[in-house]
Amino acid sequence: MSKRGAPAALFLAVCLTAGTLLSPAALATGEDALPAAALVNPEIPCQSAILIEQTSGRVLFEKDPDTPMPPASITKIMTLLLVMEALDAGTITLETAVTCSPHAASMGGAQIWLEPGERMTVHELLKATAISSANDAAVALGELISGSEEAFVARMNERAGELGMKNTTFQNATGLDAQGHLTTARDIALMSQALLSHPLITEYSTVWMDSLRNGETQLVNTNKLVRFFEGATGLKTGTTDGAGYCLSASATRKGLSLIAVVLGADTSDHRFGSARGLLEYGFAHYEAREVPPPDPALEPLPVRRGVRRTVELACDAPERMLLEKGKGEQLTEQRELAGELEAPVEAGTRVGTIRLLLDGVVVCEYPVKTASAVERMTMKSAFPMFWGELIRMGPAGDGNG
Structure with missing residues (x-):
């Protein structure tokens, strides 16, 4: 085995076989989340790390995720996010031409050697930023959106x-x-999640090799997982003397999407090995399962003073939920529903909640709503209803005493 693969293999072996060393995190959702269990294994070769499920943001695994650290070029996730949002808003397009400023051209580190006055499209600068982590391209994009890097950083x-x-x-x-340029693994996971909500980004973050200037400038992705890890969707590497080796890595398999953030690794191999091990751990222990329908089925709710006596209900459930593998049959359902409604009732009115629990912990929660509207009964609407009821009931007697 090569030295490059050894750290990943070692860490993955620990993840998958040493259950006493690694504790799966409690599922976490927002402010009411249960605290995620810490990564106990002290050998994970980085200073800070976190593993989350991409759609819900639930934490599966963490190690010192709230320690502020320099993120190096993982910073560009925010740069790319603001560009994606500008594209969605229509303030720029992929074909918008950008003229490189002297300031953008002066950036050191990774770059595509833009010259002052050189023009490239947003599409080309996105390729340079997302694939090759070009600093000059990132600043040029920021200046396009906000007018200056300073203003763009304020927006960041x-x-x-x-x-x-x-x-x-x-x-x-x-x-x-830079002094004070700090973030955390948890915060990086949040902005990675936001960036990946824009499907366009993966058209750049999953590219292994490309080029600019009619093939004169070669671009090679700094994220080796894009080429070597099954299901990789991105996302961004970072390396500086102050930050060490950093990575926000994302991948999707069988409908399950994960984000692993690694900060402060001492070598590139440790960076990729740690992220690979975290992702493999997630895919080995969790799955995205379809949310089952309510059991038993929801009955219509009675409606007082309405033109109809009942209203049908509908569930606003997500398509999938995150579960530990092998636990799907252990789910229990808890429902809270209104006993009776009073007209008028609008369609889509929330009338209850359904929760799915595993070992007493809520793993999925979604609202129950009215499927249609029910108008309040008036004198005008009551008469035809009363007349229709008489017709339905027929004559009061059959003439036989």
Whole structure:
């Protein structure tokens, strides 16, 4: 086995066979989340890490996930997110031409050697940023959106706050080491989740090799998992003297999407090995299962003073839920439903909640709503209803005394 593969194999073996060393995290959802169990194995070769399920954000695994650290070029996840949001808003397009400023051209580190005044499209700069982590391309995109890197960084920090990234402060759009430029593994997972909600990003983050300038500039993805890990969807590497080796890695298998963040590894091999091991752990122990229908089926709810006596119900359930493998048959259902409604009732009115529990812990929760509207009965609507009821009942007697 090569030295490159050894750390991953060692860590994966620990993940899959040493149950006493690794404790699966309790499922976590928002402020009411149960705390995730810490990664007990001290040999994981990084300073901070987290593993989450991409759709729900549930934490499956963590190690010091809230310790602020320099993120290096993982910073560009926020840069790319703001570009995706600008594309969605229609303020820019993939064909928008960008003229490189002297400031953007002055960036060191990874770059595509943009010259002041050189023009590239947003599409080309996205390729350079997402695939090759080009600092000059990232700054050029930031200047396009906000007018200057300084203004763009202010927007980055504002967006971080909106996403709930409580321990993040950006000082630049690139991730080059700077005083106070810090974030955490948990915060990176949050912004990775937000970026991956834009399907367009994977058209860049999954590319292994490409080129610019009619083939004169070669682009090779800095994330080796894109080529060597089954189901990889991205996302971003980072390396500086201050940050060490960092990675936000995402992958999807059999409908289950995971994000693993690794910060402060001391070698590139340890970075990729740690992320690979975390992802393999997640895929080995969890699955995305279809949410079963309510059992027994929901009965219509009675409606007082309505033109109809009952209203049908509908479930607003997600397509899938996250479960530990082999636990699907142990689910129990808990439902809370209104006993009776009073007209008028609007369609889509929430009338209850269904929860699916595993060992007493809620693993899926969704609302029950009215499937249609029920108008309140009036004198005008009551008469035809009364007349129809008389016709349905027929004559009062049959003439035989």
